[in-house]
Amino acid sequence: MSKAHRGTGIRKEPNHGRGVCPICGRVQVKVLYEQEVESKKVKICKICKATIKNKARADAKLAKKSAPEAPAAEA
Numbered sequence: 001m002s003k004a005h006r007g008t009g010i011r012k013e014p015n016h017g018r019g020v021c022p023i024c025g026r027v028q029v030k031v032l033y034e035q036e037v038e039s040k041k042v043k044i045c046k047i048c049k050a051t052i053k054n055k056a057r058a059d060a061k062l063a064k065k066s067a068p069e070a071p072a073a074e075a
Helices: 046-066
Strands: 033-037 040-044
Touching (some): 040 046
């Protein structure tokens, strides 16, 4: 099967979607993922996006674990 259309979306981006990630400071990485950081939208790299997502998931799991359990429903 042909793979001629891979990456056509980033070809239209300036510098083919590459730049400096505002969070980790890496240079010449693909900054394609929009994320709200400090109440403004910025484009970040894939690794920083995964880090933010994993941190949010861990925080939610910790909050769920530390929250008191609801009393059982009485019938």
